[in-house]
Amino acid sequence: MVKLYDTTLRDGTQREGISYSTDDKLKVTERLDDLGVDYIEGGWPGSNPKDIDYFQKVQELSLKNAKITAFGSTRKPGVEVKDDANVKAIVASGVEIVTIFGKSWDLHVTDALETTLDENLAMIEDTISYLKEQGLTVFYDAEHFFDAYLNNKEYTLKTLQAAVDGGADTIILCDTNGGTLPLKLKEIIEEVKSKVDLPLGIHAHNDSDVAVANSLVALQTGVSQVQGTINGYGERCGNANLSSLIPNLKLKKGIDVVTDEQLAKLTEVSRYISEVANLNPPAHKPYVGDSAFAHKGGIHVSALMRNPETYEHLKPEIVGNSRKVLVSELSGKSNLIYKAQEFGIELDKDTEEITQVLDKIKTLEHQGYQFEGAEASFEILMKKAMGTYQKLFELEGCRIITEKTEGLTPNSEATIKVKVNNQMVHTAAEGGGPVNALDSALRKALIEFYPVLEEIHLIDYKVRVLDGNDGTAAKVRVLIESSDGHESWGTVGASTNIIEASWQALVDSIEYGIKLKGDN
Template identity: 60%
Template sequence: MERVFIYDTTLRDGTQGEGISLSVEDKVKIAVRLDQLGVAYIEGGWPASNPKDMDFFLRAKEMKWQKAKISAFGSTCRPGTVASEDSNLQGLVQSGAPVATIFGKTWDYHVTAALRTTLEENLRIIYDSVHFLKEQGLEVVFDAEHFFDGYKANPNYAKEAVLKAEQAGADWIVLCDTNGGTLPQEILSITQEMGFILRAPLGIHAHNDSDLAVANSIISVLGGARQVQGTINGYGERSGNANLCSIIPNLQVKMNLECLPADNLKQLTESAHYVAEIANVSLRNDMPFVGHSAFAHKGGMHVSALLKDPSTYEHMQPEVIGNQRRVLVSELSGASNLIYKAKELGLDINKQNKETKEIIDSLKKLEHQGYQFEGAEASFELLLRRAFGEEKIPFVLDSIRLIIEKRSDGDFTSEAMIKVRVDDQVIHTAAEGNGPVNAVDNALRKALGSHYGFLQDCHLSDYKVRVLDEKDATAAKVRVLIETRDSQDAWSTVGVSTNIIEASWQALIDSFRYGLLKQEKAKEILKVAESREESSQKA
């Protein structure tokens, strides 16, 4: 299998995206994950531009990397200076990185308008900068900035600029669509022509301003490029960089080109979510390949076909990249959706079951009332189990009372008094909280803590309220979605009412009940594992 070298620039170009800022520790964590994933190059930053990036390289120099080469980024030396005396180039050498990536001007307009120098001087600084870095024993990647725009404006000069980098010993010539405005057919023809002219291997660095960065990267590979630069989840300035999470599976799964070690491809989805978590940016559910909804199916006809053969409505097996198939349940669902979900839960169900039609009718009524189960699968599982008589009721609410008080110091306080029944025991307790929902949550945990201690490890990680009937103003019906997490997992539940406290209570109760159900499942799995181990020891 022919190889395409993946060059990740999340830690440098990715951080230029609006709202993204990474600490040194964040960068180290992401770099380690990228190395485990198996990318060929990790660009750590620009060591001469800020102390934080230099700190990263000092950390990286002391670490052992499994697959990746660490690259330091910079520019050619300044016009009128000697390369060996340029502080920017010296920073690349001092970083300790084995690879130096420098960008240089290849668009004549940029040379005169932005760099404010002559075309001849620009050629000189390209040659001298690459030559100096090669003399220091570094692998050199030359990023030909604005190459495609430069080629279209003055092809002879653009060619001359990259030939200077090659003559100086550049190991890679990377053609950059810096403004992100080049079309795929232009990328293909220009990349192919440069392949005939240059002996050095080619790379592609695409930006997504025209929503074509992934397509341009792939077609550049068809044109002969063998290094692809991009970022995890497409992070980057303006509209972002080429998204490696889409490029890698397209190249490796569909074009049979090796980007990652074969066994590592299934880490892709987890890696995308890991980087999003570190960057504190919510990963879009509809992100191709790695998004939570990338392989989610809702239409009843689609799911019916999917049960016969997944390839009817999926372009690839989601497990290959570590994602999973999901079937959503809503008013658009048919019996096939319900059967699929029931099988996931180990429930015996078919289209002829009386309960199947009743559940579908019930779902349609509930969704008409405002419930939405595709974003609250824990509530849906409880609903299914209830319909088939498999729901265990771990506790029952006898009563709840809320007191909201505004004190003389101006603060609002909320107190919840709750009476619940666990088996034959009645528990009556109270708790304060930062608002009424938090007070109810605290009181319920306090009441159930002695019976279900593991609930103390669960916490609400998200709370959303959606007004369903805006015209009714403060009397409108609302939908509350709650996400709860423990140390291993997360689950979502839903409640609907014209009373926001009641809607919150419904979602909260489902959250606790599902957490207890998870605990029971875990115990059963452990019991089966212990039984198998005991049987194997006897054998």
């Protein structure tokens, strides 16, 4: 029976840029429990006030699947275990399960702990024995185990025996530096299994980009607990990625570590934890990434439409994800037909319109446009080519002035004249920059006709210089992302003039949003 041990809230927080509040950690705990993991490592009670607060509040949650574990170290050298502050904090945390890490590598004992090899063995046994006496289940993390084994096998095995003598329930072999490759890891685990009569676990780091592979090999070799983090978050290059391990185990190895219903929540949980961590969701991660089932090549899409198994190893819905077909200069007619179906447009591959749209896309992408992140602009382009698109307004003209005074922040003003429903509107607005002023003036001109603009907001604005060799005369691509609070959409513009490129993307964004809200 394989058990999933999640350390997103402890090891995962050691990733650069991640800092969860107590409330964040409690919300993540509920999502992980809902996903079906067996153990959630909540943190290190003795290390900081936030983790102490978490262990008090997590007891109020009604968890259905997971058990909360605390993390800590063996007692300090020369200190009675009952007097060790970290050990006391673990006991006071109220958990039933604790994971204690100890030194496997003689190098760390002498150089990091600055104690004797015998004292380190005593520290391991004393700590585990004491915690067992307190009625706790104890998992022992053998830190730096694989490096230690290769450097001093005899002593490393003594550290495991100390854990056995202390009464550990499971011993977890840790590739802490992430430098062990799968075949060597398998060889070492097989040797350990012949010498240690306790259940084993694996804790792999990803510094050699094989943490998931190492975890799968370890499980195939007979370990019964696998540790990791959602999205592979962790220090340096991260930990074994549970977002990949869970579906690999269930779908590829036939090990039901979660139910079908729980597996279908995997993508949602992955993206939720990304948002809580204030990180962009990992677009190209297997199974859960936004691009995990994205198809761009025309030949691929053509085959996909006949049978998805031609270019997908499983149905994306199984892990809560969805298929995405991209449109670019690499597209074929199949890409356009697929996208047209998404937009509710019936297209035949033999029609003249589809050839025109395909040629137009390839021409525009050659000019600097990119429709992969601007599907709203692509939908508008397709409807224009089909003759089914109705513009909501006409630009008659605009003027933008930016004033800069020494020592003061620049200020921009846009004056705009547009025709809406055969009515001429002439207005002006100020902004922090020329694009902001233009956006404000356009909205001011249109709001009386399309009140839903109050709900539509620009949430991202990106500019990319397409050919830096032309200096300030270079062509630029502008990508705009907008949202109504429920849905978001991307639009694109390209020009040697940044205002023109911004205008193109801005108009598409506003028109698409108005039509989406049905106010047209």
